[in-house]
Amino acid sequence: MTIPPADSSPLKGSLASFLADFHALANLAAEHSTPETSGAPLLPVLTAHLGVDPRTPATLTEEISPLRTADADVALEHVITAHGGGEQLGIGGGDQRWHNSLSEIVQYAGQHGMFPIGPVEFRTVPVGPANERSVVAFGLHLFAFDGSPVAVLQRGSNPQFGAAAKLEVLTPDREVAAAFLTQIRAAMNSHSVLRGQVVTFTSSEYGPSAGGVTFHARPEVGAGDIVLPEGTLHRIERHVLGIGAHAEALARAGQHLKRGVLLYGPPGTGKTLTVRYLVGAASDATVILLSGQTLALVSLAAETARTLAPAIVVLEDCDLVAGARNPHTSSPLLFEVLDALDGLAADSDVTFLLTTNRVDVLEPALAQRPGRVDLAVEIPLPDAPARRALLDLYAGDLPFSAQAREEVAEAASGATASFVKELVRRAVLLAAEAGTPERVGDDELRSAVAEMMSDGDAITRATLGASGPDGAPGGFDEDGSDDGTGEGGVGWFAYAPLAGEVYRPGLQGPHPSASFSSDLHFEPDAGGGTEAVLDPGSGRRPDGGPDSGPDAGPDGGGAPA
Structure with a gap:
């Protein structure tokens, strides 16, 4: 049998006929591949709403930070309601939806009958210390914006599939899409669930970005709960709170509002308690708390604080990352912290509040980045009168005599506020162990201080930031300087x-x-x-x-x- 050559016309004709038949068969299979129980096709609904073939207009996409998915949901509700309301549709298709843009979903819905209409997908996110909101995780909004038909696909973040939270806008008029997103951004800021809250950012396990936000109740600490050298708390208050209170007067005089405040001193002396007092006193401020490796998110925190000003960004224990580098940028984390403060506009009512136990390791960075911190305040170890004041504060109505309190305050040389607080509790515990908790008194207080100042409790003193009579182990001298036993x-x-x-x-x-x-x-x-x-x-x-x-x-x- 003779085999015709490859370029013969009969073979070409047979191949072309086969391909045409196969294409027709594939289209027929696609038309009948959707089960009878699936939803209605998406394409006709979009065509009827937009008045044009939805496969022809370009989409405009706005990526949303995972910290602000609730803000985007609130903003959409606000803007759509302001323009007469609309309807929501879900899109079927399982996990495949996350791998396709709105343009691709529309194209495949028309060609292969994929992605039918389905239920809207929701997820619950926190919007306060004790409040939650159900937000759209994957859903389509159909409405009119200034008289023009608009379709918006709202999707939450799905880091498992590498999908960021997005708003994808489909409308025949691109200028309408741009105007809509402008209003969305403004509404996200004016109606933000973060505004006026105390929050921490969490890192994503899938990359260098933020993974979410945690809300905290605003602390309730009174000025009377803080024992510092005379005038110290006033200096801090004036810089952190006073500048914000007189922001308009300062701005009119051409003075900058952003400020950096550093609280330094030995562990356990009251730096964190002072921060808690300031956070509670700044009741209208948005407060962002960063510590440890979340300091790598300082640029995001600075941007968020600027948007939601007045704001305070708290950076605790900066010395712990003094030598660390951002694993994604190789930049020293401490320099990123200081540069973020420098990057704020002068008229931003934002405070960067830093704390450290080791100011010596911060000094080189502060020297290389001058002007970032404009107030540094030492929170020293309490002297004997301060220890007596702390003892009175934590003892409350417990029946310790004035003489015993004076003796214990003198005996607890090198003690911190944390040490004194534990000292009072241990005195009550000693009475409870003796079977007479209601009769706690001077003997228990003296026994407690003797026990805690003994050699056997040396490590306990160190964990409370206190030193023993000899300044060891790992403690600080009474003036707050390193006693040489530390690092x-x-x-x-x-x-x-x-x-x-x-x-x-x-x-x-x-x-x-x-x-x-x-x-x-x-x-x-x-x-x-x-x-x-x-x-x-x-x-x-x-x-x-x-x-x-x-x-x-x-x-x-x-x-x-």
Whole structure:
């Protein structure tokens, strides 16, 4: 049998006929592939509403932050109602809907009968500390805007499929779509559920963006609950609250409103309590709380604060990220924090309120980014009168005598506010353990302070931010400065795991130590420069020679490795 060549006309004709028949069969199958129980086709409904083939106009898309999906839902309701109302339709098609834009949904609905009309999909989102709202997660709005027919597909975020929250606008007139989105943005700001709330942002597990928002009740802390050196709280209040209270007068005089405030000092001295007081006192302000790795969202927080001003952005424990870098930008997180403050407009009524336990690690960044923080206030360890005031505050009506309170305040040298609060509770606990909780008195108070200031409670003191009589372990001196037992600034450490037990330099252990460490400090030399010297007991003399301390080897050198 003779096989005709590939370019012969009979073969071409047969192939063309086959392809035409196959195409007709595919179209016929598509027309009858929708089950009888599925919804009505989408295309005729859109055509009737828009007055044109919905496959011809271009769509205009507005991406919505996952923090503001509720704002978008509220804004849509407000704008559509203001223009006479409309109707909502759902779109079927299962998960495939998330992978297609509105334009693609319309095209496939016309060609293959996909994406029929179905129920509107809703999800519940928080809009306050104890309030929720049911928002459209996937649904189509049909309405008229200034007399022009408009269709808007509202979809929530679905990070599992890489889908961001969006509004997709379909209308024959592109200018109508742009005008509609302008009104939506304005309504999102004026009717925002975040405005005047206290919120934290959460990170997304799928990427560097924010994952959502958590609402908190505004704290109720009175000025009388805070014990600080005289005039300290007033200085902070004037800068954080006073500038906002006199914003109009300052603006008329050409003065900037944005401000950065740094509260620094040892742990447990009242920085967080002061922040809580300010947040509660600024009852009309939008407050955004960031800490730890959520500090990477500081740019988003600054943008949100500017939009919803007056606002306060609280950045707690900035020292914890002083050396960290944003994993997505490789930029130092602390610099991003300071740059976000610098990026605000001068007339933005926004306060950046930073707290830190280690101002020394912030100083280099603050020096390289001058002008970001315009008020730095130390929150020091309380002195004896302040400790007495704290004791009176936390003891309330408990029957401790004035003499016992004075004695305990003197005995609790180096104590913090957190320490004093725990001290009162422990006194009550001692009475309860003795079976006489109603008879708590001076004996229990004295026993509690003796117990908490003992060597056995050294770690407890450290966790409460307090130091013992000798300033150790890891505490601060009474003036609030580092006592040297904490983290060193510059130095080195050597350790041989199998050579023996390890002890802090300067402490004699029962076995030879296999560690050697140093803390470098810089002191002026005779020529006006500086030289590095080692702390006593570190194992080396300041001149670099060997020492005879507990870490010295048999020949006076360091412990053998």
